Amino acid sequence: MRKPVVGTAMGLGAALLLTAGMTTASATPPTPPAARAAVQHPVLVDCLWHQRFRPTDFLLACGDGNSILTGMHWTKWNDDTAVGQGVNVVNDCKPYCAAGKFHKYPVTVRLDRPTAWTKHPNVQHFTRMNLTYSDARPEGYTQVMSYPMWN
Structure with missing residues (x-):
């Protein structure tokens, strides 16, 4: 009976990590055009x-x-x-x-x-x-x- 609980906990943990990774990536603002031009x-x-x-x-x-x-x-x-x-x-x-x-x-x-x-x-x-x-x-x-x- 413990195997489903462990599997569910691991699945939820993986889902949280995936969500956190996606949230961090999407929350990063793009480099503004002025900053890109400055690097030239x-x-x-x-x-x-x-x-x-x-x-x-x-x-x-x-x-x-x-x-x-x-x-x-x-x-x-x-x-x-x-x-x-x-x-x-x-x-x-x-x-x-x-x-x-x-x-x-x-x-x-x-x-x-x-x-x-x-x-x-x-x-x-x-x-x-x-x-x-x-x-x-x-x-x-x-x-x-x-x-x-x-x-």
């Missing part, structure tokens, strides 16, 4: 391998989170280059990173050298980032810092 320009690839277009925040130190761009305002973003202003928030790691303090530095960000992204060859992504500090800068940094972006 080169993108910035973040630490989680997501395409970012004109991000307001961008993590530079993926491993430990000790450097991030915040409050970004982009004045230019085209097929060759992107330029924006924001703040680079950097941990001084004194006496060590877990006990360090974060400091804010105004910065101009320039992205360039777009190329096909290895993960998605039909998507162009910027491969170099230049940070130009307008005044103060983190200890050990030069006025202009250049970083290759991951591919």
Whole structure:
């Protein structure tokens, strides 16, 4: 007599999972046309391998989170280059990173050298980032810092 109860319970469980899966898929809104059009320009690839277009925040130190761009305002973003202003928030790691303090530095960000992204060859992504500090800068940094972006 227990076999029908177990079979019914398993059947109901499978039906619930199928319904939840269908509901989740149908509840996901389609990508708006404006967002699809925006991706046609080169993108910035973040630490989680997501395409970012004109991000307001961008993590530079993926491993430990000790450097991030915040409050970004982009004045230019085209097929060759992107330029924006924001703040680079950097941990001084004194006496060590877990006990360090974060400091804010105004910065101009320039992205360039777009190329096909290895993960998605039909998507162009910027491969170099230049940070130009307008005044103060983190200890050990030069006025202009250049970083290759991951591919």
